Amino acid sequence: MHRPQQALVALAAISLTAFPLAGCGAKGGSAQADGSGPGTLKVVATTTPVADFVRNIGKGRVDLLQLIKPNASPHEYEPTPAHLQAIGQAKVLFENGAGLEEEWLDKPVQAAGFSGRTVDTSKHVTLRQGEDEETGKPADDPHIWHNPRNAKIMCRNIEQALIKADPDHKADYHANFTAYADRLDALDKDIARKIGSxxxxxxxxxxxxxxxxxxxxxxxxxxxxxxxxxxxxxxxxxxxxxxxxxxxxxxxxxxxxxxxxxxxxxxxxxxxxxxxxxxxxxxxxxxxxxxxxxxxxxxxxxxxxxxxxxxxxxxxx
CATH class of the missing domain: 3.40.50.1980 (Nitrogenase molybdenum iron protein domain)
Structure with missing residues (x-):
């Protein structure tokens, strides 16, 4: 679903300072702040898996807003004023990629005046091909995170982006990635063993x-x-x-x-x-x-x- 362009323009025109970021989790979107405060890096993540990866790699160093609330379809996302405020203030926007956000993310990003860096976490992932039911044309499968090996690639992309945005804490981001990558490897082995049974x-x-x-x-x-x-x-x-x-x-x-x-x-x-x-x-x-x-x-x-x-x-x- 897509919010009409005029509605986005109206949202952007609102005095967004009237909507404090701390309160934006209650209604439109599961915004979750981690490590917020002076000196933290403001970032936005689109989906719940991507946001979880960012929390694990950026723990203690990022002030994170998650756009899509849990148990919700990305295709039904509608931005709130608080979301536009957070997007506009963010230094980095992490997206799943592989076409998942292409129908709904551009308009709120433009309306928010986002000038930071967008990171496609699907970079270097080998994508599965399928067919779009409506057009009959080939389409990329965006559900890349359901293979933990792909999740590890996504987390590596997140680590590198956080280091680029906040090089003073490179050691922290690298240590967090290394620890989480070990957990992903263990998960992969555990799933393989259980399915193999x-x-x-x-x-x-x-x-x-x-x-x-x-x-x-x-x-x-x-x-x-x-x-x-x-x-x-x-x-x-x-x-x-x-x-x-x-x-x-x-x-x-x-x-x-x-x-x-x-x-x-x-x-x-x-x-x-x-x-x-x-x-x-x-x-x-x-x-x-x-x-x-x-x-x-x-x-x-x-x-x-x-x-x-x-x-x-x-x-x-």
Whole structure:
């Protein structure tokens, strides 16, 4: 979804000083400040995974605003006045890249008068290719973080950008990256071991939308289909496509359909019911496009990937 241009202009025209940054987490966006105060580096991150990476690499040194709130679709983002204020003041803007923000980020950045550096954290990641459902043209899969090896590349890009913006604290950023990279390596090995414990004939995945391609490729699962067969979560299945997916589930003896925390489970439940298999929905849903809210099983990247893996393995045993 996109806010009309005139609405953005109106937001930019508001006296933004009337909206203190500390209060901007309550309504439009899960702004989260880390290490705020004199001398800290003001940065903005677009998505929940990118923001979590920035927190881990920049801990104690960055004053961070996260644009997308937990369990929310990036495609539905609408800027608040406080967000425009924070974007305008930021020295660095971290984005996921791979096309995830291209339809909604430019307008708020322009309206905010941002003059800092934009960092595409997908740089050097090998992107998967798919097909745009609307245009039929090739499209990059933006869900790069679901492979911890890609997450490590993203964190390296963040580390280098923070060092460039704040060279006096190079040693801190490097130490934080090294420690977190070790945790990502451990996560990767743990997921591989757990998925590897499944019988090969059970390693088949049907999800709410096509968000787990990098995970599927890395851990050698079979992608059977998705309730929304698109990298975006805004598309819809036709009746014919639903029937086709149900038949695939039956023919390939798929054991479960997995819902996602940021998407309504209604269609996933209906497909699972027609196919005669269990559906993983509600609190047990996978974290696909977004991390979860504070206190949830998926409120950090590491926790969300562990939770997803446990959920998948438990359902497909």
């Amino acid at each position: 499944l019988p090969r004939e059970n390693r088949k995945l049907v999800t709410n939308h096509d968000a787990f391609g990098y995970y599927i490729d890395r851990y050698h699962l079979t992608y059977v289909g998705a309730v929304i067969p698109d990298f975006s979560d805004q598309a819809e299945l036709s009746g014919k496509q639903i029937d086709s997916l149900v038949q695939k589930i039956k023919a390939q003896k798929v054991k479960a359909v997995f819902g996602e925390s940021s998407l309504p489970p209604k269609t996933a439940k209906a497909i699972a019911r027609q196919a005669g298999v269990k559906v993983i929905a509600g609190d047990g849903s996978l974290y696909g496009d977004s991390l979860g809210p504070k206190g949830s099983a998926g409120d950090t990247y590491l926790k969300s990937e562990r939770f997803n893996t446990k959920t998948i393995v438990d359902a497909l045993k």
